[in-house]
Amino acid sequence: MIRRSRRSRFREAAALVAALVIAAMARPRPASAQACCAGGTVVTPARLALHEDWAVGVQMKARSNPGSYGVDGHYQASGGVEQVFEQDFAASARITDSAQAGIMVPMFQTHRNLSGIDDWGSGVGDLSLTARYDFLLPGQALYWPGVGLLVSTTLPTGTPPDKAKHALAADATGEGTYDLTAGVNVDKSNGHLYAGISGWATHRFARTVAVPGSMPINESFALRWTILAVASYVFENEAALGVQVSTMNEGIATINGVPDSTTRLRTTTVGVAGVLPVRDNWRVQGSLFSDVMLASFGRNEPAGYGLTVAIVRVWL
Numbered sequence: 001m002i003r004r005s006r007r008s009r010f011r012e013a014a015a016l017v018a019a020l021v022i023a024a025m026a027r028p029r030p031a032s033a034q035a036c037c038a039g040g041t042v043v044t045p046a047r048l049a050l051h052e053d054w055a056v057g058v059q060m061k062a063r064s065n066p067g068s069y070g071v072d073g074h075y076q077a078s079g080g081v082e083q084v085f086e087q088d089f090a091a092s093a094r095i096t097d098s099a100q101a102g103i104m105v106p107m108f109q110t111h112r113n114l115s116g117i118d119d120w121g122s123g124v125g126d127l128s129l130t131a132r133y134d135f136l137l138p139g140q141a142l143y144w145p146g147v148g149l150l151v152s153t154t155l156p157t158g159t160p161p162d163k164a165k166h167a168l169a170a171d172a173t174g175e176g177t178y179d180l181t182a183g184v185n186v187d188k189s190n191g192h193l194y195a196g197i198s199g200w201a202t203h204r205f206a207r208t209v210a211v212p213g214s215m216p217i218n219e220s221f222a223l224r225w226t227i228l229a230v231a232s233y234v235f236e237n238e239a240a241l242g243v244q245v246s247t248m249n250e251g252i253a254t255i256n257g258v259p260d261s262t263t264r265l266r267t268t269t270v271g272v273a274g275v276l277p278v279r280d281n282w283r284v285q286g287s288l289f290s291d292v293m294l295a296s297f298g299r300n301e302p303a304g305y306g307l308t309v310a311i312v313r314v315w316l
Contacts, residue, residue, distance in 0.1 A: 196231075
């Protein structure tokens, strides 16, 4: 009985980790000029599983954007090159049995080539602080799903595009504004299977864009909505494999007090991800993902594909 209980607990934990990997790579992307930037996120690569107290991790991400979505939502191939390499340094701590908090610091290296200009840039991105409170765990009740509250904030520690100094703004690493995010996660585990859906809203604070030689522009943003659905299967050796679908939508922004209907944002991403526990204290995670490069699945966003690889150390 003890062995069976422990195995069941690890299956649930592995399923949660698989969902985490997928969610982490599916967080919403900023607008085209800010493809490298980290927006508000409610999960990190070091999210704690059920039996973990502390975790630190490093996630490496490589992304290529061969095109973008226009104002009308149509996908168009790009005439240039955009490649983004990201390293996320994350840590999480359990506050109570039901609550945990985390921090994530991203770093970016961006390569752009357009019209004969080859531009490389790098720097620290926007720092994210996250928290989660589980009212009910996914395997705690026989029929009821788990329910968790998700909150986060992003601090503008990166370089926004209007402050970039390179010709193609490859040195831009942030959005230039604070944001606050709140959401709910509903999930359920049953034996080898895990499924969950999360929804959150992000409020980005207004900012002033000051480009040398031009009048300052005051920009305020509509609420950003994100929905993420995940499903995973946990094997007998505690490895897990999952799939995900996510969509992000943001309404009309206001420029100098005037609503601008051309500023709507949308992106849709699909992917697969896996996790492989190494002993009791380490896990290796990875994912493959792609934006849906079809009309109406995006708007005013870069469109691309990529992969992530992460290693996480946990303390039980």
